[in-house]
Amino acid sequence: MIETLKLYLQYPFVRYALIVGVLIALCSSLLGVTLVLKRFSFIGDGLSHVAFGAMAVAAVLNLSDSMLFVLPATVLCAILLLRTGQNTKIKGDAAIAMISVGALAIGYLLMNLFSTSSNLSGDVCSTLFGSTSILTLTKTEVWLCAVLSVIVVITFILFYNKIFAVTFDEGFAQATGVKAGMYNLLIAVIIAVIIVLAMNLVGSLLISALVIFPALSAMRLFKSFRSVTICSAMLSVICALTGILISILAGTPVGSTIVAVDIAAFALFSLLGSLKGGVRFSMIQK
Template sequence: MSQLAYYMQYSFVIYALIVGALIALCSSLMGVTLVLKRYSFIGDGLSHVAFGALAVASVLKLTHNTWLTMPVTLVAAILLLRAGTHAKIKGDAAIAMISVGALAVGYMLMSTGSGSENVSGDVCSTLFGSTSILTLTSAEVISCAIFSAIFIVLYILFYNKIFAVTFDEDFAKASGTKPERINLLIAILIAIIIVVGMSLVGSLLISALIIFPALAAMRLFFSFKMVIIASAIISLVSALVGMLISIMLQTPLGATIVIAQIVAFAICYVIGLLRTKRS
């Protein structure tokens, strides 16, 4: 506790915890919808697309790479969601093609582009997260807070329609909701959380931040609203615990957070089994 109190004196630790909490909250909200719509792997595919866009931004030496990665990831999210039902190439195949292709192109660009001397370090930190979150400025924290606020406001405003589209698009259409527009909104929300979350756990691990809290919450509750609330709590607690462990023990940030979420899922899974046996 004394070591924890020592680290909490520094503003960069507070900034990192704030950003980590915001990313964990947003990703958990979106994760429930993706799991129920059987789009769990879309986060993995989009994170690779974001990696490719980030590689292009690095080669072009863009100061603010978000302005490139965000629209590219958004377009890919729309295409992948449409591929789930309308395209000739079905969703799982489309995700695999885009995911592997973007990863290969991104690595090629970072390896052959100018300033590629430290390509191994750059690729590793981009894929698995880096300690750059511990060097956040107040402006970057504010930027993350703005993106997170936009995400949460949109989610709350369209909660009922997202709920309807998640379970039955035909029923949602019959009740006056336009599934195409809600799916577009879902694509926008996914793109936001993927791009923002990459700075925390990296492009390869961001899908775990989306999926594990939702799966853990589903072991405990069966109503959509309770699953959303439980998923947010599980994600927040495991992300903060993972970050604190990483800071104090000097372990890899992204991997530590994901391991903390795996432990949370295991605990919820056991609780669910015990509850089932009692009933």
């Protein structure tokens, strides 16, 4: 097995997949705790459907670099989703359902009507569940992912205190002068960027798993916001690496394998948490 891994690691596309997997797992886990605690974790699922619709439009328009269209469109929908969710007539969960289902349906409709591909079902399946091959990542995509990931991590570190305040008590944060709306918008934009980056690895339907599972697993053992965030980031990276290596050796789809490892990690942490007597998570401990 070790010899097989050494052989595969000699190929650039394998190294690209490992680098991108680690970066995406790290970024998604950082904000995963905040989204789970704000009960807005399904924003990842909603925006992933939006990204699928945008990618379908880019394919219909025959854009050479779909990222130039998909990324701005997803970010714009993230802003729209946040604004719509604050509307008293349309609650947050309804806004997510409305935008995500609409984008998914329109995207699939456009691909059926205008796609010139001879394997439409394969293209749709690859986009939704991630490519069955890790040969799809190019050097340009790796560099783009690296740059955007660094920006996400730096942004999270710089605004950590503000994000914590908005997550803990948004009303109190506003009373103390924190511009909660601006930081909620920042969180939504960052999540949109992460989702677009993750589509090539795990597919649009599995992205929310990278956001939710590491955070929930960490909450089984730790009780402070900082310790949960750190544990979530470390666990997410380990699960991504493990999932990619297993997919290389077993020939399984990368995205589904990573999510399966995340599920196994959640089961393990839940068992450890129950043996420990249960941990009561408290955001009072920063």
